[in-house]
Amino acid sequence: MNTTHRKNGHRLIAASLLAGAIGMASAGAALAQDANDDKAAPQSDSQQPVGDTWITTKVKAEMLATEDVSGLEVSVETVNGVVHLSGDVDTQAEIDRAVAVAEGIEGVTRVDSSKLKVRAGSN
Numbered sequence: 001m002n003t004t005h006r007k008n009g010h011r012l013i014a015a016s017l018l019a020g021a022i023g024m025a026s027a028g029a030a031l032a033q034d035a036n037d038d039k040a041a042p043q044s045d046s047q048q049p050v051g052d053t054w055i056t057t058k059v060k061a062e063m064l065a066t067e068d069v070s071g072l073e074v075s076v077e078t079v080n081g082v083v084h085l086s087g088d089v090d091t092q093a094e095i096d097r098a099v100a101v102a103e104g105i106e107g108v109t110r111v112d113s114s115k116l117k118v119r120a121g122s123n
Contacts, residue, residue, distance in 0.1 A: 086115035
């Protein structure tokens, strides 16, 4: 696959992920509004999981759209605003760029890249 097709494919995937996250965030907001409308409904901390899902999706989408990061090779998980990156990449520069991308996303409190490794035999 040539670079242009791969780049366009990554952008399409990133756009799809972002659209899904927007839908999930909208559904979460609607549920929160319904809960606020019902005075007898107990208060919960349901906003954090929606935030974590939103952060994960934004980080992944940005990595897929960033040319110098193998977005498909990096797994992203967010817990309480802490982004955990894992997987195997070709260079330390990719790790550094993935961390920078994650740190640039609103809501990220910290990035753990301890499980993101340079593949054996890569430069």
